[in-house]
């Protein structure tokens with residue numbers, strides 16, 4: 001009887017066998033983000049920065065990916081044929097898109113009915129603002145935002161042991177970045193399952209804006225989502241304070 005340890009060791013050996021198709025392995029286990037062409041640390045560019053600053057940027061990126069990988073699933077760019085129209089030109093994963101379109105149609109019908117009853121006024125038809133965002137686009141955002149995050153953390157990093165580009169600075173900046181932006185491939189928008197809604201109420205356009213949380217929660221559409229979104233497989237993410245952001249958990 002082989003020991004448990006021996007069994008694990010032999011299954012690891014099996015994975016490394018050259019005969020095993022790369023494709024079969026890729027389906028069973030998504031590649032780590034840092035191994036995906038276009039999303040690798042070496043793909044990051046920072047024009048004008050010193051080589052040690054670029055190296056620091058890449059270490060922060062690696063640390064951010066590693067941290068994200070322990071908490072969520074990686075999603076690379078989704079081919080167009082697997083996406084569908086959620087609303088207007090806003091795309092989601094096909095199944096989520098169909099559910100989102102049905103949700104919005106129902107919300108608009110209920111709004112029309114409520115207007116007829118004079119139960120609501122000053123509310124415009126709700127819509128999707130944005131949803132699917134490719135991991136490659138997330139990478140571009142990460143790269144573009146890094147220099148300003150670097151500047152914003154300069155004083156704090158300078159005070160750390162090891163200096164502004166040291167190991168503690170890497171950890172400090174990884175924490176800072178992850179509170180502003182998801183790592184490429186780890187945003188639920190990258191998986192095509194998250195949507196940010198928009199609505200207009202009493203002349204105010206409510207969008208994905210952190211200064212509008214209260215107005216959002218007081219809106220007719222938010223009340224409708226709380227009462228009805230789960231019928232379409234959509235849920236609010238309790239871990240983030242973004243009332244416009246809803247996630248499809250069907251399928």
Ligand SMILES: [Zn+2]
Nearest residue numbers: 194195196245
């Ligand atoms: Zn969102």
